[in-house]
Amino acid sequence: MPEETGAPITIAMLGCGTVGSEVVRLLTEQAADLTARVGRPLVVTGVAVRRPHRHPDVAPELLTTDAEALVDSGPDVVVEVIGGIEPARGLLLRALKSGTSVVTANKALLAEYGPELYAAADASGADLYFEASVAGAIPLLRPLRESLAGDRIARVMGIVNGTTNYVLSAMDATGAGYAETLDEAGRLGYAEADPTADVDGFDAAAKAAILASLAFHTRVRAEDVHREGISGLRAADVAAARTLGRTVKLLAICERVVDGTGTESVSVRVHPAMIPRQHPLASVGGAFNAVFVEAEAAGQLMFYGQGAGGAQTASAVLGDVVAVARNRVAGGRGPRESAYAELPVRPMGQTPTRYHVSLDVADKTGVLSQVATVFAEHEVSIAVVRQEGRSDDASLVLVTHTASDAALRSTVDRLAGLPAVREVVSVMRVEGEET
Template identity: 55%
Template sequence: MSSTVQELNRTGKGEGQPVGVALLGFGTVGAEVFRLLTEHADDYTHRIGGPVEVRGIAVSDLAKQRPGVPEELLTDDARALIARDDVDLVVEVIGGIDYPRELVLDALNAGKSVVTANKALVAAHADGLAEAADAAGVDLYYEAAVAAAIPVVGMLRRSLAGDHIQRISGIVNGTTNFILDAMESTGATYDDALAEATRLGYAEADPTADVEGHDAASKAAIMASLGFYTRVNFEDVYCEGISNVTSEDIAAANQAGYTIKLLAICERLTREDGTEAVNARVHPTLVPKEHPLATVSESYNAIFVEAEAAGSLMFYGNGAGGYPTASAVVGDIVGASRNIVYGGRAPEDNTYAKLPIADAGEALTCYHIDMQVDERTGVLAAISSEFAKQGVSLRTVRQEGSEEDARLIVVTHTARESALREIVNTLTSLDVVKEVNSVLRLDS
């Protein structure tokens, strides 16, 4: 990077100077970002200290009609747009990983600050992107990558920077929350609720990333990295989706005083030797009805933070969609643009703690196990003994059904995930257990 660019980033362009923006992508989010920048240009000029000027918009199809967008702004050469001398800030809202990564690195290496809404990119390549931004002395903003308009990244990077975070748990995927909420409130099956989510536009034609938990896992990796000052990548996050959740599971949860949510859970664990580690996981979870997260309905998101000094905090709102996501993107544009005008940088990613990543089996949790069993003397004793062998005690035991088809539902006290998994594996081989219908974790 040249000394001229370094000096520019240290001192800023100066009050009143324009900030040139390259917009990469013009889908739902990109179009809304452009609208906000255009319609509220005067407000942003006052907030930033200089005007934001869109220099160009990179699209894949120049033939597509885009009413209200000057034709001269459109280009299908994103790299040439990034390289222009009058571009100071690059905004990436394309999606995907490989191609956007190349473009973002091109921008950072050229001394341009970057705003991205791409959670998959950040979760997969945060280290490389952060290193490139640090080397160039520029900003890398990604508030929209976690929960759209909910200010999670800013909260973790700045507002709680003086605290010691113990746990972050949240509903960070609107599609799965809509499906689970519909199953509970209407009695719909999983397939019917997914079909309705697709009809309403909450679910993609291929919903795999949402319903199998991959989207939430990307966000969990980002939250854990920020909250515990330790790099956590997508591969480090244990992940289960909701496709196996049944109407019977929903009914059993309700009867026991719980609701089922797909939670992203990031927490600080203390190992037996007294050292700390970080665990991040995504899975369907039974949440007590009285917990604030249990009331989050439809496609809304919420993040619940437990910190040493601040105590318990919850952040709630629209976590997806073009408008909320664009709001977060433009907020990042304003922040990055201020630094371009006046100089300085935003707080960068800090992974000084370098805590080890705990295996999923180290997590402490409770299990809700639903099984079909023989109706005969000694069944409960045989099952209880398997829990006792692993040092796990039972919190509640409930039996339902007839003599021919007895159903046993047990809820454990808190234990290591590894021990609970071993118990479930053993139960499936017991003669008295016909079938393990479902295994769900509790957020106690």
């Protein structure tokens, strides 16, 4: 039953950094509009932080260092923007088990412990919302779990990390190397002092796990995601992509795969890949995010916008707060976990992919024949082959048709052992093309 009209919806904030401070600001500045939209006032009753003196913009009476006591004080909604696993996990389970609804932006926590959080929410009847955990301000997760709930999603492929997209976009535009471009990204504020989570793909992998779980009604954890970062990329790799009419992006790819027997599985991976310049994702530059969704009935959809930033992420958090508050006012509940499909996660070795391979070879008769024989032995078909230079500067560039990743990897390993191949210069996957 709907609750009695007029009582405010109380909100406890866990964390007040870049995102949390923006949430508090928006709740204050837009209080009248939010009250009209929800039907009740939204009131912040406390803000848990580690160092209260660092938050002069928050009313002193709201600040506390005792997060557990704040959760136990009985708010209607707990908003978590701390990040990381602990203490966030313990605090959110504490809230959900008591019947308090939760809004979180914590991708790492959801990718590891989402089912546990869902179970606690289901047991108490609380809501669990997390739009801000993937792609910042872009409305993406709600369409996947609500708007497209009646459709069958085949593939979700996107750019979900702004730091790596900025670096790759700049390398493509300027021809600069990886290290110098990352340094520049740090100076401009696009990369953290320690960019490991971004450039090594951990951030994107957590987001891919969440996307795959929603899209395919299957529990996917971060550890299920094949992950490769961009730190090994060279300016020459990006230049090679340009020569072939492609660009390089770090992609999160979640797809439904059907094998020869008709058995379905889910492939979830994060890695750099070449995509055609005419693909919708190719034009996504700078620190922007974009996700391309392919569904059986809806067709192709693309979601694009700011994937990070205090105000942008706060917008998604506040949207969830409004949704939770409306549910409480109306006596309803938000979407629950949907994991009925229980599809197996396909190992990367069995996943169908394509490769771009660059070889430094001896410029002599029969080299191409030797290389082609190795591909044939592993049942990998060559789509494009190009020879560049002569003598000591000779190189072969090959692009394959689709084959299992294991077969492609074995082919590359075998090529590296050929006497005529001086070096396997680079190997990169190719995505976004019909084969």
